[in-house]
Amino acid sequence: MPGNSPAKVAVSTTINGQSHDFLCQPRQSLLEVLRDTLQLTGAKEGCNNGNCGACTVLMDGEPVNSCLVLAVEVEGKQLTTVEGLANKGVLHPLQQCFLEGAALQCGICTPGFLVAAKALLDKKPNPTEEEIRFSLAGNLCRCTGYDKIVRAVQAAAEQLQAEEAPLPSSAAHQQAQQQQ
Amino acid sequence: MQSFTYHAPRTIPEAVALLTESEGKSVLLAGGTDILVQLRENLRHADHVIDIKQIQDLARLDGNAKQGLYLGSAVTCSQLLRSPITQPYAALRDSAQIIGGWQIQSRATIGGNLCNSSPAADSIPSLMVHGAVAEVINEDGHQNIPVSHFCTGPGKNALAGNGLLLGLAIPEVGTISGSAYQRFIPRYEMDIAVASAASYIELLEDGTVATATIALGAVGPTPLLASDAADMLVGETPEEALIEQIAQEAARIATPINDMRGTIEFRKHLASVLVKRTLQTALRRATGEVVVSHPHV
Numbered sequence: 001m002p003g004n005s006p007a008k009v010a011v012s013t014t015i016n017g018q019s020h021d022f023l024c025q026p027r028q029s030l031l032e033v034l035r036d037t038l039q040l041t042g043a044k045e046g047c048n049n050g051n052c053g054a055c056t057v058l059m060d061g062e063p064v065n066s067c068l069v070l071a072v073e074v075e076g077k078q079l080t081t082v083e084g085l086a087n088k089g090v091l092h093p094l095q096q097c098f099l100e101g102a103a104l105q106c107g108i109c110t111p112g113f114l115v116a117a118k119a120l121l122d123k124k125p126n127p128t129e130e131e132i133r134f135s136l137a138g139n140l141c142r143c144t145g146y147d148k149i150v151r152a153v154q155a156a157a158e159q160l161q162a163e164e165a166p167l168p169s170s171a172a173h174q175q176a177q178q179q180q
Numbered sequence: 181m182q183s184f185t186y187h188a189p190r191t192i193p194e195a196v197a198l199l200t201e202s203e204g205k206s207v208l209l210a211g212g213t214d215i216l217v218q219l220r221e222n223l224r225h226a227d228h229v230i231d232i233k234q235i236q237d238l239a240r241l242d243g244n245a246k247q248g249l250y251l252g253s254a255v256t257c258s259q260l261l262r263s264p265i266t267q268p269y270a271a272l273r274d275s276a277q278i279i280g281g282w283q284i285q286s287r288a289t290i291g292g293n294l295c296n297s298s299p300a301a302d303s304i305p306s307l308m309v310h311g312a313v314a315e316v317i318n319e320d321g322h323q324n325i326p327v328s329h330f331c332t333g334p335g336k337n338a339l340a341g342n343g344l345l346l347g348l349a350i351p352e353v354g355t356i357s358g359s360a361y362q363r364f365i366p367r368y369e370m371d372i373a374v375a376s377a378a379s380y381i382e383l384l385e386d387g388t389v390a391t392a393t394i395a396l397g398a399v400g401p402t403p404l405l406a407s408d409a410a411d412m413l414v415g416e417t418p419e420e421a422l423i424e425q426i427a428q429e430a431a432r433i434a435t436p437i438n439d440m441r442g443t444i445e446f447r448k449h450l451a452s453v454l455v456k457r458t459l460q461t462a463l464r465r466a467t468g469e470v471v472v473s474h475p476h477v
Contacts, residue, residue, distance in 0.1 A: 006185045026186035026229065029216070049217045051370075053283055062258060062286040068216050069287070070209075072186050073231065116282065124477045131475045137369035138281020 013074045015040065016084030024071040031055045031066040034081060042082035042111045046140070053139035056112035057081045063119040063138075082111035085118060093163075094118060094156040103152035105143035113139045117153045125161055129154070181220045188231040192238075192317060195230055195344055200319045202228045204341050209233075210254055211287035213280065214296045232344070238291075240347060241265070252347040253291030258282075260290060261476055269350060270465050271306035271359035271378045271458075277474040278302055278363065281370055291345050294330060297337040297402070298372075304331065304403040305378035305395035306361045312350045318343040328395075331402035354382030354390060358465030360458040362473070363397070364450045366441075373398045374442040377430075377454035379410075381418070381462045389413045394426075394459070399434035399451050406430035406455070418463055427456035 008023040015038070024033050031048075034040045034057070046054035048067045055066040058080035085092040094114050097103070104110045113136060120127055120135040127135065132153050133146070141149060189195040199206060206228035207215055218224040232238050233254050240252035241263055249269060251260065257276035260266050266273055272290070279288055279302050293303040294314065307327040314330050316323045316339060323338075327348070331337050339345065353359075363376035376397035382390045392413040394406040409430035416422055431452035436444050461471050 005183050009186065025183065027181040027183050027219075029181070049220070050213055050280070050284060053281065056283055059286070063283045064286045065213075065283045068213050068284075070186065070212065070216070070229075070231075072188075073212075073233075119282070120477060127477060128475070131477050134369065134475045135282055135477055138283040 009072050011072060011075050013077050013079060015079045016081060022071070026070065026072050028071045029067050030057070030069040030071045030074055030079075033071040034066060040081050040083055043115075044108050044111055046108060046112075051140065052109070052112070053116060054109050054112040056115045056139065058115060058119055061119070061122065063116045065138075080115065080118075082114050085114060092118070092156075093159040094121070094153065097152040097156040097159065098149070101148050101152040101155060103144060103148040104141075109139060109141045109143075113141070113149055117156070120153070121157055121160060125164075126157055127153075181216075182222065182225065184219070184226050184229045186229050186231065188234045190234050190236075192235060192344070192346065195232060195235060196317055196319060198228065198230050199342055199344060202230075206230050208295070208344060210289040210292040210295075211256060211284075212292075213284050213288040214292065238346060243350075246352055248352040249350040250347055251290055251350065253295075253345040254289055255291070255347075257285035257288050257290065261285070268353045268357075269306075269310055269359065270471075271309055271361040271380060271462075272303065272350075273476075274361035274473055275303040275306040275378075277476055278369065291348065294327065294348070295337060295339060295345055297331045297333075297335050299331075299334050299401055299403065300373040300376070300398035301403065302361070302363060302373060302376065302397070305376055305397040306359070307348060307350070308395040308403060308405055309359055309378045309380035309393040310350050310353070311380075311393070312348045314338075314348055315346040316343045317346055324349075328405045333401050353380075356385070356466050357382040357391075358462040358467075360461035360465065360471070360473075362454050362458050362461070364454060372441065375399050375434075375436070375447045375450035375454060377451060377458045379455065379458035379462045381413070381459065381466055383418075383463075383466050388415055388417055392459075394430050394455055396430065396434055396451050396455070399431075399436040399447050401435075404433055406433050409433075409455075413459075418459070423456055423459050427452045427459065430455045 044054040046052035050068045207226040209231045238252040238254040243249040312327040359380040361378040363373035365371035392410040394410040434451045436447035
C-alpha cells in the first residue's frame with residue numbers, strides 16, 4: 001500500500017505489572033511507543049540501531065533493545081522498564097548502589113545498564129566480574145570507563161544476597177527466645 | 181522508519197502465500213536485529229513485513245546426539261544457548277555467544293543470521309562445519325540446501341527473495357568429536373569479525389582423524405569451506421606441525437578485501453591463525469576437555 005499510511009494496530013501488553021493498551025503504526029518501535037505514547041521516558045534513545053543498549057527493557061524476562069522491537073510485536077508480552085525497578089518509591093539495590101558508587105556521569109546509559117544488570121542478577125545472583133562485564137557488553141558507556149558500573153553491580157549483588165540470606169544462627173536463636 | 185503493513189501469519193502456508201502475493205515487496209522478520217536496522221536506514225525497502233515468530237513449527241528446537249539437531253528458523257541465540265541438546269555443537273554455541281550482546285542474542289536467530297548472508301556472519305562457518313542443511317520452502321515446494329551452498333554473495337542467498345527458511349537440520353556429531361569457532365575483532369566483544377574460522381574434527385579410537393571440516397568467514401564474498409585443507413587431516417594423527425601446515429593451506433582459499441577493518445594481507449594471516457586455533461580447540465574438546473571461550477550466564 002505505498003502512499004497510504006497503514007492502519008494503526010491495537011496492542012495489549014503488560015508493563016511493570018500493569019496492563020496497557022495502545023494504538024501504534026506497524027513501523028513504530030517499542031522504544032518510540034514507550035517514550036512518546038506511554039510517556040515512559042526511562043528507556044533512552046542512544047543509537048537507535050541496536051549498538052548502545054540505552055533502550056534496554058526486559059521482555060518476558062529477557063533483555064532486549066526496545067529500538068529493535070516493533071511495538072506490534074509486544075502483544076501479550078510482559079515488559080519491565082527501568083520505571084519498574086523501584087518499589088513504592090524505594091530504589092532497587094542496583095539503583096542505590098549506582099548512586100552511592102557514582103556509577104554514572106551523564107546518565108544516558110544508566111537506565112539500560114540498570115535493566116540489563118537486573119536481568120543478570122535475576123538469572124545469576126552472584127556473578128563473577130568477568131560474567132558481569134560479558135553480560136553488560138551490549139551496553140555502552142562513554143563516561144565512566146565501566147569500572148564503577150561493575151563495582152556497583154557487585155555491591156548490589158552482595159546486598160541482594162544479604163537480604164535473602166537466612167538469619168545467622170545466633171540471631172535466629174535470639175529471635176526464637178524472644179518469641180518464647 | 182518507512183511505513184509498511186505488518187503480518188503475523190500462524191502457519192507456513194499462510195506465510196508462503198503472503199510472500200508470493202507481495203511479489204518481492206516484502207521482507208521476512210525473525211529477530212529483526214538486522215532487518216529493522218536496514219529498514220530504518222533505508223538500506224532495504226518493503227511494503228510488507230512478515231513476522232514468522234507466531235508460526236509454531238519454526239520455533240522447533242529438538243533432537244539429540246544420535247539423531248542430530250533441528251533448529252527452527254525462529255530459534256534465538258539465547259534459546260540455543262539455554263538448550264542442553266545443543267551442547268555437542270560447540271562451534272555453533274561459540275558463535276551464538278558472540279553475536280552482539282545479550283540484548284541482541286535474546287532476539288537474533290541463527291536462521292536470520294544465515295538469511296542476512298553477511299560474509300562475516302558468525303554462525304555460518306559453524307553451521308557449515310557441522311554439515312547443516314537449510315530446509316527452504318517457496319511456492320514451488322520444499323528444497324534442502326546445504327548451508328555451504330546457501331549464500332551466493334554479500335547479502336544474497338538461495339532464497340532469492342521469495343523463499344522462507346523453515347529450519348536447519350544438523351547431523352549428529354561423531355562419538356569422539358569436537359568443534360570450535362573463533363573470530364578476530366580489535367576489541368573484546370561486540371564487533372564484526374575481521375576474519376573468522378570454524379573447525380570440526382572427528383577422531384577414531386586410535387587417535388587418527390576420521391573426518392575434518394574447516395570453514396572461513398569474512399575473507400570472501402561468502403563464508404568458504406576449506407575442503408582440500410581439511411581432507412589432508414583425514415587418516416592422520418593431528419600433530420602440531422600438521423595442523424600448522426593445514427592452517428596455512430586452508431588460508432590459501434581466502435580472497436579477502438581491504439577495508440577499514442583490515443587489509444588483505446592481515447586477513448589472510450588471521451585466517452590461518454584462526455584455523456590453527458579452532459583445530460586445536462576442537463581437538464581438546466574431542467578429548468572431553470571443557471574449553472569455555474566466553475562466560476555464558
